[in-house]
Amino acid sequence: MTATPPPLFEFEKITVVRDGRTILDSLSLTVRAGEQIALLGPNGAGKSSFVRLITREYYPSGRREDVVFRIWGNDRWDVFDLRSHLGVVSNDLQQTFSRDISGREVVLSGFFSSVGLFTHAVTSAMEAKADEVLAFLEIEHLADRPMTELSSGEARRLLIGRALVHDPAALLLDEPTNSLDLHALHTFRKTLRTIARSGTGIILVTHNLHDIIPEISRVVLMRDGRFWRDGPKAEVLTDENIGGLFRVPVHVKQDEDGYYYATGY
């Protein structure tokens, strides 16, 4: 009998205060292992702050015994342990890769949670895994390209490769389609759908309705630092909810491929 894996996230009553401002307000959320969810919210809702909470750049306020904050069943973990369960791809991370390292080195650096390889010893097993990930993402052609010469979409796919070298249970993607053109968006969606279908959990953090790939079944709406709605996609993505979330009248529609979009604003 295989043991049921612990939830990826278990949070209760998590509040984050920065510079005297409550930026995350009593958040409660459980995400099961392998679940594919979107966290959707307007500018300033607290999405990036939520990602920084996960990556331990921000800490919950208040007394430890009053809150639940577990990742993969652990309430004490460091970012280094976290990486085998959760691959994080954020814009903050992308900005740290400004040095001239190759695409292959970007992917390999995932083994060391570093930005480049420095004096780390790369084994042949690591090389083989990097090749496998580059092939899976169909980005072998980026392996020898310097990171500083790549477009945002190309760089982001390498960072997804970097996150995947540990075969994490889930990927957390923060605003992954920012600055992608239509072609890059098409390629990115294809990549993400392939990852979702391979059984990896997805936590997609975004302000774009059209980022929500059809494989995502649950949507959490975030507004003013709070989780405002949480449920099955079709129940959450209504005119009333999306209009209320973005504070603008909208019609929410679904196209024949299963993507949602808004009109009338």
Ligand SMILES: Nc1ncnc2c1ncn2[C@@H]1O[C@H](COP(=O)(O)OP(=O)(O)OP(=O)(O)O)[C@@H](O)[C@H]1O
């Ligand atoms: N370190 C900080 N000190 C003070 N206020 C902060 C800090 N970090 C974030 N905030 C505030 O918290 C709120 C949420 O910011 P956050 O960047 O998390 O929103 P977001 O949903 O990611 O927005 P966007 O879609 O525009 O990136 C904003 O009002 C922001 O000004």
